[in-house]
Every structure is written in structure tokens, then in C-alpha cells.
Amino acid sequence: MTKLNYREVEANGLRMRIADHGAGPLILLCHGFPETAYAWRHQLEALAAEGYRVIAPDLRGFGGTTAPEAVEAYTLQLLVGDMVGLLDALTEESAVIVGNDWGATLAWQAALLRPDRFTAVAAIGVPIMGQPPVPPTQVFPQTDDALFYTLYFQDEGVAEAEFEADVGQALLKIYHAASGDAGPRGAHDATPNPFSMVSREGGLLAPLPVPEQGLPWLTDNDLAAFESDYSKSGFRGGLNLYRNLNRNWALHAALSGRTVDVPALYMVGTRDTGLAIPGMQQIIDAQEALAPRIRKPVYLEGCGHWAPQERPDQVSERLATFLREVVGHD
Incomplete structure (x- = not known):
């Protein structure tokens, strides 16, 4: 198990657990679901070695961070407020914000709302839409x-009960099924996509296999770290993100047509489950209209949805190259 430099800070009314590594210009790493700050274990070390201060928080409702009870406490605007509050708590003026999965959605929104605080953005998996x-x-x-998995997640308590019955197995099944190890997406014999249609009767986990040999990028100790985090927090916080999809849509109406004007990077695995969604490639190709300073998309061959964990060296190298372009070192 990689040992992270965890500590707690008060930010935006939350007690937030963060991993804090290195010194230099600030890089903020935002995890996805079902992950925690531990998902960035490789980048924390690699980017700190490049001369940056690298912070990975557990987002609200995850791991060691406060978990508000109300569903409406998990809107994207509130999560952006958490990241602004974190910068304030660290007495940092600005940061480059990086995210995977839901963390990518948060990163885009942070760069859109507060370009004065988030001076560049790198998103993995989820494009700007x-x-x-x-x-x-x-x-x-x-x-x-x-029903589609996002609809399955809407009813409070349903997915929580399924996932929390065996936290370790739930995480292992989801990690495997959404990884590049599950095989090419769309292949006739491909592993079922956990982020697709869910049986109303059987739930999400039942059709997902347990990998016989484990996962090459996830040690038993790594899985134990995630299992420990979710055994403490449960899955409600992460699932509440999905329960705010319509609320986020309504709140975002005031920003419709506004562009992300800071430098931007997008990367995705060629076996990412998101690429199986109809129209996703067209959305990726159209990002420049919404983020005019975005670089050419980076495709990680054979990689699935958990790129920072599955391809740690490639992700760290791509981020380091981007950071050298957008962050001035003394």
C-alpha cells in the first residue's frame, strides 16, 4: 500500500482529508467514483518529483472528508466551492486542476466558474460538454x-445497499469491468459495462465477473485502501453526485454558452467505458468550441476508465508535459 501524506483541513465548512505532497506551484487532483484521493497515489509522487505541490482531496462525501446528508448538498457548484475553499485554506492563490471521471466534470466546472483561481485544467475520461x-x-x-446506470442510482438507498453488502467485491468488480483489462468495448464477448444498462431485478453487480488473477495495476493492498475508505464513508456521497444531474443542469443554464478560456488538456483510454456511449466521440471532437485553448486529445491505447491507476507513467508524463507548458517555474 502506497503511503500518502494525509492531513485534514477545514474548507468550505467541511473537514477535508487531503494528500499533500511536494513543494512548488499547486496542482489539485480530483478523483472520480468509486474512488478516493488514493487513486492519485502515482501522480502525487511523480508530479511532486517534478517540482510541484500536489494535493489530492477526498471530495465531499468520500473517504475521510465530511459527508453532508442532504442530496442537494452535492451539486457541482458546491463542489467547486469546496475546491476554492481548499485553496483558501492552503493560502494558495491559484492551481492547475486535474480530474478523472466525476473529478473531470468538477475540474471543467471549476475552470469555467473561477478561471482566476484555476489557471489551467486537465480532464481524463469526461470531455467538456x-x-x-x-x-x-x-x-x-x-x-x-x-435502466441506464445513472437512473438506477437515483433512488436513495438502492445502490447503497447493493454496493455496501460486500464493499471489497463491489469495488473490485466495478474497477475490473470498467478497466482496459475487461477487453475492447463493443466486442461480442466483452465484459459487461458497469456504466451502461442495469437490470431492474438483478442490480448492477450481478453480471460483473470477479477477475481470476486480480488486476495488474491494483494490488491487494491498494484495494484494501479503497475498501477501508468506503467502509467508513459508504457510497451515498458518490451516488448523490448522480442525484444532482438535473439540478446541475438547471443551475448551469445561467452559464450556457460560456467557454473555458484557460489552457486545457483532455485524455482518455481507448477502452474507456465512456467511449461506448453513442455520440461520445463527436462530443470529444467538438470540445474546441467550448474550450478554445484545449490541446489535441490524447488517447491511451488499451487503457480503460481508471487511467491514473492503469497507466500511471503515461498519465504522469502527459501531465508533466502540459504543466511545463502552462506553469511558470522560478
């Missing part, structure tokens, strides 16, 4: 037998 014409939950598919 325009404002859809209707609330997101009206778009997601469902049938009599199954």
Missing part, C-alpha cells in the same frame, strides 16, 4: 427490464 436542451434524466434510456 455543452448544455443539453432537456434535463439529463429525460435522455437516459430505460425499458421494462432495465
Whole structure:
């Protein structure tokens, strides 16, 4: 198990657990679901060695950070407020913000709302997207037998009960099924995509296999670190992010048409589950209209949804190159 330099700070009314490594210009790493700050264990060390102060917080509701009870306490605007509050707590004027999965969505929003504090953005997996014409939950598919995973997550307590029955196995199944190790997306014999349709009767986990040999990028000790975090926090905080999709859409209406004007980087694994969503490649190709200073997309061959963990050296190298371009060292 990689030992992280954890400590706690008060930020935006939360008691926030952060991993704090290195010294220099600040880089803020935002994890996804179901992850915690530990997902950035490789980048914390690699980027600190490059001369940066690298901070990875547990987001609200995750791991060692305060978990507000109310569903509406998990909107993107509140999460951006947490990141601004974290900069204030660290007495840092600005940072480059980096995110994977939900952390990528947060990073885009932070760069959009507060370019004065977040001076560049790097997103992994989730591209910047325009404002859809209707609330997101009206778009997601469902049938009599199954519904899209984001809809499955809407009812409080349902997914929590399924995942928390065996935290370690739930995490291992999801990590494997959304990783590059599960095989090419769309292949006839591909492992079921956990971020797709979910059986109304059977739930999300039942069709997902347990990898026979474990995962090459996730040691038993690494899995134990995540299991410990989720055994403490439960899954409610992460699931509440999905329960705010429509609320985020409504709040974002005031920003519709505004662009992210700071330097931006986007990377994604060629086996990322998100690429299986119809229209996703077109969204990736259209990012320049929403983020005019974005670099050419980086595709990580054979990599799945957990790129910072699956391809740590490649992700760290790509980030280091981007940071050299956008951050001035003394």
C-alpha cells in the first residue's frame, strides 16, 4: 500500500482529508467514483518529483472528508466551492486542476466558474460538454427490464445497499469491468459495462465477473485502501453526485454558452467505458468550441476508465508535459 501524506483541513465548512505532497506551484487532483484521493497515489509522487505541490482531496462525501446528508448538498457548484475553499485554506492563490471521471466534470466546472483561481485544467475520461436542451434524466434510456446506470442510482438507498453488502467485491468488480483489462468495448464477448444498462431485478453487480488473477495495476493492498475508505464513508456521497444531474443542469443554464478560456488538456483510454456511449466521440471532437485553448486529445491505447491507476507513467508524463507548458517555474 502506497503511503500518502494525509492531513485534514477545514474548507468550505467541511473537514477535508487531503494528500499533500511536494513543494512548488499547486496542482489539485480530483478523483472520480468509486474512488478516493488514493487513486492519485502515482501522480502525487511523480508530479511532486517534478517540482510541484500536489494535493489530492477526498471530495465531499468520500473517504475521510465530511459527508453532508442532504442530496442537494452535492451539486457541482458546491463542489467547486469546496475546491476554492481548499485553496483558501492552503493560502494558495491559484492551481492547475486535474480530474478523472466525476473529478473531470468538477475540474471543467471549476475552470469555467473561477478561471482566476484555476489557471489551467486537465480532464481524463469526461470531455467538456455543452448544455443539453432537456434535463439529463429525460435522455437516459430505460425499458421494462432495465435502466441506464445513472437512473438506477437515483433512488436513495438502492445502490447503497447493493454496493455496501460486500464493499471489497463491489469495488473490485466495478474497477475490473470498467478497466482496459475487461477487453475492447463493443466486442461480442466483452465484459459487461458497469456504466451502461442495469437490470431492474438483478442490480448492477450481478453480471460483473470477479477477475481470476486480480488486476495488474491494483494490488491487494491498494484495494484494501479503497475498501477501508468506503467502509467508513459508504457510497451515498458518490451516488448523490448522480442525484444532482438535473439540478446541475438547471443551475448551469445561467452559464450556457460560456467557454473555458484557460489552457486545457483532455485524455482518455481507448477502452474507456465512456467511449461506448453513442455520440461520445463527436462530443470529444467538438470540445474546441467550448474550450478554445484545449490541446489535441490524447488517447491511451488499451487503457480503460481508471487511467491514473492503469497507466500511471503515461498519465504522469502527459501531465508533466502540459504543466511545463502552462506553469511558470522560478
